[in-house]
Amino acid sequence: MKFAKNKWVEPGNPHTIGRFAPSPTGPLHLGSLYTALASFLQARSQQGRWLLRIDDLDTPRNIKGATDAILKTLEAFGLLWDDEVYYQSRHIDVYNGVISDLQRSGLIYPCTCSRKTLATDGGTDIYxxxxRDRQAPPDEPHALRVKVDNRSIAFQDELQGLISHKLAEQDGDFIVKRKDNIIAYQFAVVIDDDLQHVNHIVRGYDLLDETPKQIYLQQLLGLSAPRYMHVPVIVDEQGYKLSKQTQATAVDLKAPQRVIFELLRLLKQNPPVELQQAPAADLLDWAIEHWNADLLKNAHAMSADFG
Ligand SMILES: [Zn+2]
Known part of the structure; x- marks a missing residue:
């Protein structure tokens, strides 16, 4: 089955379209800004476009004012996006429409299993x-799962090499809509990337394991697969990924050039010392001109030693 393509875009657009897609669950911390900078540089170094998407579907986790804070931070750092900001919450009808189509085709089915049932039934992460073969639709709250098959999903990550994955053996049928009616990240992101014509995804290594599910959905929907580049994640001195959960502090807006200089170092771009005091805009210009993603090949984590 095919998911209707937008008609207003010329086919075969050769330009790179990248994106950054933060969740409004708190202010940007160093780890998320690192990924933002990598995807920005990758797009801009190819004269490509760089889009901004707010991943605001998981409403219980959203924090009031976080979106504004994220936009202000990106602006303060000179990471200026193209087009209007895309909010996932404004596309829920689209996601639900595609889910209904897949459900009618028998590829998506309701699942009433609780975490508890699954834990006692073998206790693995594989559903x-x-x-799968339930006859009557359930009259209780349920999640929706997509059926996977035995195909092997393989893709060439631009930094992490050839990734090959069998969903049937490693994940089982996975959730596309949660029991609380929230569209799963895996599903929304595939539709969003298609609607925004994103063709080059640069994001953190921690999302590498999710990629095969997204490629599988692209295949079911007849969508073309973007290129993927999974950059290392920033970890603290203990080796833990910086995240809102680990109380990573918001980046300091008062000295953007200092932060960008450090982030470029963590991206292994070796910014010249004489640029250490340069305005953020000059640093970014230098970084766009000299961007070399290959320096991050096979890196999974980078340790931050400041702030
Ligand atoms: Zn179930």
Missing amino acids: PGIC
Whole structure:
């Protein structure tokens, strides 16, 4: 089955379109700014476009004012995006429409299994397909899962090399809509990337394991796969990924050039010392001109030693 393509875009647009897609669950911390900078540089170094998407579907986790804070931070750092900001929450009808189509085709089915049931039924992360062959639709709250098959999903990550994955053996049928009616990240992101014509995804290594599910959905929907580049994640001195959960502090807006200089160092771009005091805009110009993603090949994590 095919997911209707937008008609207003010329086919075969050769230009790079990248994106940054933060969740409004708190202010940007160093780790998220690192990924933003990498995707910005990758797009801009190819005269490409760089889009901004707010991943605001998980409403219980959203924090009031976080989106504004994120936009202000990106602006303060000179990471200026193209086009209007894309909010996932404004596309829920689109996601639900595609889910209904897949459900009618028998590729998506309701699942009433609780975490508890699954834990007692083997206790692995692979969904054992309990609800796959249910006949009558359930009259209780349920998640929706997409059926996977035995195909092998393989893709060439631009930094991490050839990734090959069998969903049937490693994940089982996975959730596309949660029991609380929230569209799963895996699903929304595939539709969003298509609607925004994103063709080059640069994001953190921690999302590498999710990529095969997204490629599988692209295949089901007849969408073309973007290129993927999974950059290392920033970890603290203990080796833990910086995240809102680990109380990573918001980046300091008062000295953007200092932060960008450090982030470029963490991206292994070796910015010249004489640029250490340069305005953020000059640093970014230098970085766009000299961007070399290959320096990050096979890197999974970079340790931050400041702030
Ligand atoms: Zn189930």
